[in-house]
Amino acid sequence: MRNEPTATTGLGRRHRRLSDEETRERMLRAAIDMINRTGLTVSLDHIRFEDVIRDADVARSTAYRHWPYRDLFFSDLIKELARTATPGIVADEVALIRKIVTEHEDWLRTAERRHALILELIRQLALLDFRNVLASPGWRTYLALRATFSGLANGELRDQVQAALTQAEADHNALVAKAWKQIAGVLGYRPRPQVAADFSTLATLLSASMHGLVLAALATPDLATQVIVASPPGAAGQEPWSLPALAMANIAMAFLEPDPDTEWNDDRMTMIHDALDDWSGRP
Secondary structure: OOOOOOOOOOOOOOOOOOOHHHHHHHHHHHHHHHHHHHOOOOOOOOOOHHHHHHHHOOOHHHHHHHOOOHHHHHHHHHHHHHHOOOOOOOOHHHHHHHHHHHHOHHHHHOHHHHHHHHHHHHHHHHHHHHHHHHHOHHHHHHHHHHHHHHHOOOOHHHHHHHHHHHHHHHHHHHHHHHHHHHHHHHOOEEEOHHHOOOHHHHHHHHHHHHHHHHHHHHHOHHHHOOEEEEOOOOOOOOEEEEHHHHHHHHHHHHHEEEOOOOOOOHHHHHHHHHHHHHHOOOO
């Protein structure tokens, strides 16, 4: 391995002296932004070290002192991509949940209608999630990294990337599991005892299904707009269902059932509104 050419590039202008940590953070963030704009390839040949220095607005000498060789930088970049792989849950989800529950508040009064409400939440939320994941540069980078991970040579870097991807996936699934546990609890649902699985298992299956459908839609764009007019068991009526919504509904309803210990009264209705206010970040 050898250094990249050190010819003058106009990047040697004076900078405020940055700490090693600031340099590292700026450089990696600039490179990740580039990848999110242009896409990820196995070799990363389309990302030039000099361009990263310019976009990060760090001193060229500082960058080369931190990473004497280009390969060292790209090893750190791959590990950082893996560590920060999965973006958070879409903020618009909370607003949509609140809207649906408010519009169908009368459905909370009976067990049959509560089941229909959960299905309506799934029908609309799954489509929102699918569209956001499909359009998100960050998610595209994550999915590309997962797909190309096997192309890394065996060794320390591959082990570190695998560990980082595993942790990122676990962190994301924990967020999904927490969200489902909160929503199910508010609406009086629990995991079916006979399934012998918790919300973490449900989150893992839901995430895997969503990722698979997104990858399929990247190759077959028609999947992103395909809908089926259907009425899954317990739904309020015939509605257009996206493929992600049908998948999510079938997985979720196989895991969840009404909690027989839940009492439905005015206090319960107040609790639901308080939870929605809390999720919305309102006082």
